[in-house]
Amino acid sequence: xxxxxxxxxxxxxxxxxxxxxxxxxxxxxxxxxxxxxxxxxxxxxxxxxxxxxxxxxxxxxxxxxxxxxxxxxxxxxxxxxxxxxxxxxxxxxxxxxxxxxxxxxxxxxxxxxxxxxxxxxxxxxxxxxxxxxxxxxxxxxxxxxxxxxxxxxxxx
Amino acid sequence: xxxxxxxxxxxxxxxxxxxxxxxxxxxxxxxxxxxxxxxxxxxxxxxxxxxxxxxxxxxxxxxxxxxxxxxxxxxxxxxxxxxxxxxxxxxxxxxxxxxxxxxxxxxxxxxxxxxxxxxxxxxxxxxxxxxxx
Numbered sequence: 504x505x506x507x508x509x510x511x512x513x514x515x516x517x518x519x520x521x522x523x524x525x526x527x528x529x530x531x532x533x534x535x536x537x538x539x540x541x542x543x544x545x546x547x548x549x550x551x552x553x554x555x556x557x558x559x560x561x562x563x564x565x566x567x568x569x570x571x572x573x574x575x576x577x578x579x580x581x582x583x584x585x586x587x588x589x590x591x592x593x594x595x596x597x598x599x600x601x602x603x604x605x606x607x608x609x610x611x612x613x614x615x616x617x618x619x620x621x622x623x624x625x626x627x628x629x630x631x632x633x634x635x636x637x638x639x640x641x642x643x644x645x646x647x648x649x650x651x652x653x654x655x656x657x658x659x
Numbered sequence: 660x661x662x663x664x665x666x667x668x669x670x671x672x673x674x675x676x677x678x679x680x681x682x683x684x685x686x687x688x689x690x691x692x693x694x695x696x697x698x699x700x701x702x703x704x705x706x707x708x709x710x711x712x713x714x715x716x717x718x719x720x721x722x723x724x725x726x727x728x729x730x731x732x733x734x735x736x737x738x739x740x741x742x743x744x745x746x747x748x749x750x751x752x753x754x755x756x757x758x759x760x761x762x763x764x765x766x767x768x769x770x771x772x773x774x775x776x777x778x779x780x781x782x783x784x785x786x787x788x789x790x791x792x
């Protein structure tokens with residue numbers, strides 16, 4: 504594929520990944536007070552695992568190479584973008600609050616809260632939105648390059 | 660059959676320069692898309708070996724002596740061999756990619772591409788004027 508269209512595809516995969524992260528963050532924020540889940544226990548915050556899109560030699564070489572021992576990478580196509588490969592659940596236990604009247608309270612009267620910090624989720628949300636916009640800008644740059652190429656030889 | 664590209668000296672090299680910049684755009688876009696990928700190492704295209712070619716190609720003059728200065732072989736057989744790791748584009752806090760530095764490179768690469776395309780367009784317009792009066 505033409506590298507300009509390929510870079511638009513790559514940036515689009517970045518937008519998809521960032522939007523997925525944003526939906527997980529929104530879910531974490533929505534469950535900031537969820538002390539009971541179908542599986543038992545409080546809600547645990549979720550994070551997306553993103554990785555460079557697999558399926559080419561270059562991806563594996565890129566992750567194993569450093570600037571000193573492999574200055575030139577040979578063979579294989581350029582990167583094919585990014586993909587969400589999984590969701591991980593943060594196992595860190597949340598804070599405990601003393602609420603003996605709560606039906607979920609343990610013998611000592613404590614209720615385990617979700618391990619979601621709305622402040623750090625908001626920071627992550629801002630980061631994801633910023634990276635989304637950065638990918639949009641990269642697409643716009645590729646678009647202006649393509650239209651500059653179309654303009655070669657145009658009669659002024 | 661007359662090769663149209665041969666009528667304008669340097670046009671083949673301009674096309675190669677455009678192709679290389681388009682390829683670099685793809686590599687940089689991949690860096691940006693993988694800003695959150697764990698263990699990802701930022702890459703870039705080595706443009707230094709191509710810079711000499713560009714210096715001689717950009718001030719295009721339709722004369723035989725100038726055209727002779729332009730090397731006829733590309734710096735590398737394959738574009739993929741030009742990919743290098745880019746510690747400059749790596750993030751400061753242990754992440755693989757610095758999005759701001761990568762964005763700056765993407766913008767300047769797009770600008771260089773448009774500049775080359777504009778220069779090529781000017782050369783073609785000149786050649787048209789020469790042909791049609």
